[in-house]
Amino acid sequence: MFLKQPRPLAFGKMSFVVFILASAVSVAPLPADMDKGRRKVVHVLEDDTGAVIVQTAPGKVVTHRGGSITLPCRFHHEPENTDPDRIRIKWTKVTDALQFEDVFVALGRQQRVFGAYKGRVFLEQAGPGDASIIIQNVTLEDYGRFECEVTNDMEDDTGFVNLDLEGVVFPYYPREGRYKLNYHQGEDACKQQDAILASHSQLHKAWLEGLDWCNAGWLEDGSVQYPISHPRDQCGRKDNPAGVRNYGYRHKEEERYDAFCFTSKLNGKVYFLKRFKKVNYAEAMKACVRDGSAVAKVGQLYAAWKFQLLDRCEAGWLEDGSIRYPIVNPRSRCGGSQPGVRHLGFPDRKFRLYGVFCFRKNKDETAGGTETTKSPAESLTRMKSGNSIPMNATAVI
Structure with a gap:
């Protein structure tokens, strides 16, 4: 600006x-x-x-x-x-x-x-x-x-x-695998996960905070980029400097990559549904509905990790059929030394091996925000988030 x-x-x-x-x-x-x-x-x-x-x-x-x-x-x-x-x-x-x-x-x-x-x-x-x-x-x-x-x-x-x-950037690819999305499909995929395609400035900020991802993805301006914090041969040569690698502007219809999505603070809460038994995907959907919620989307889980500081060392189903879990305080038994949202892939939806993360909207909120719309004359309260996470907490997987 x-x-x-x-x-x-x-x-x-x-x-x-x-x-x-x-x-x-x-x-x-x-x-x-x-x-x-x-x-x-x-x-x-x-x-x-x-x-x-x-x-x-x-x-x-x-x-x-x-x-x-x-x-x-x-x-x-x-x-x-x-x-x-x-x-x-x-x-x-x-x-x-x-x-x-x-x-x-x-x-x-x-x-x-x-x-x-x-x-x-x-x-x-x-x-x-x-x-x-x-x-x-x-x-x-x-x-x-x-x-x-x-x-x-x-x-x-x-x-x-x-x-x-204020928000969080996360890489996304669908069940079909990596490098399967053209620009418009990447845009839709982010929207389906309660997010938008990230901008270059958002991706650069995420890289400064520790985001390291070896697969290239679409950004909102039609360019394809990826952030590397720890250079290695399989990610564009080990002797290249760290930074945001840029493929430039690509053909939006014909070329296919992953996507980098951006989401912000939630109008609700994500939680791990406590159950004695593991559930398959269909059972997970029903369990959240019975609890007055819906299965959480990927963007909602990232937002909960960023703003709620949600920390759960137990894998659960998400709405897209993937299995993930958020870690704010790293420990050896929970997937490594860095904070982030762990991704275990897209298993067979019939497997009863996991729990489920649910999302419940705040009852007193409209679809568009956290307060009833008022004119400035009605004592508008300017809101600003005070939540923070460690500088390297944007690292994923």
Whole structure:
């Protein structure tokens, strides 16, 4: 994310600028733990036709699924007595290089919210020149880049804000085996497991935290990459440096790889169903239903490991027919020295060799988030996750 430098536009009698208070600005980088939550002074300079403006901006525009977040955007126009009813504020989501999805538009007192954002997006209305919006009940699909455009008659300017989510990246392949998914199948596979295709920045962050995976997978931009923390000959030569290996952009229909998925905080709870007997897949499904739940998805188990700190040294069925178990505190009898979600493959569904992990939604939550949607005037509570795990706890298998 970046600071949109204001450019005075002189058409007729008015000059007009927009500036974005985004999650990252052009200042010296700080460690992630120091940067988060800090406030920075941002100096925005106009040319000789304007003035010097000093503003403060939050350290990061980051939340988690189910949380609430402000996407900051402020504007200044001259002369100051410009009719506010003639100013249009428009927010769009950048879905591809040249594709945009309408989110919100306001012209004076008239406002409209579009699509999946209805009932969740509001103007912050923190005073004159404030074009910020609040997004409530944040979803995985909200992750990404937003554009703020402010227009007055023939004059306009834009800026961008990147919305980031706290979460976890995990590699995924189906029962059919590895390298079986084209891009669209990888996208669908992640959605079926309560996740989305990960971005490059999310995968890079996971690698910094210890993710090491020797199979290449699709990312949301159509590229194919894989993270290597411990170089070895079977993963692109032992003498190559550690890092995120990149195959570049591949043919989305014809080429096949695994997928790297991303998920965030749960709107519910994952738990291991205590039973005296082991169950097969069909019995596992019925057992969770009888307990008022459903068999957990892979993404839900990873989210529970990350945010609930779920630690269970006992393998169980998941919704896709795989057998996995989450380990936060490694011990020798539980699959090695690194924390992570262990994967035992896709056994015959008739085997009565395992338990089951169930997922139960929170009863007081809507499908979209953790609180009933309210307007900003109804004492909106901004939520921020305080959960953390060890730096290397993103390592898997």
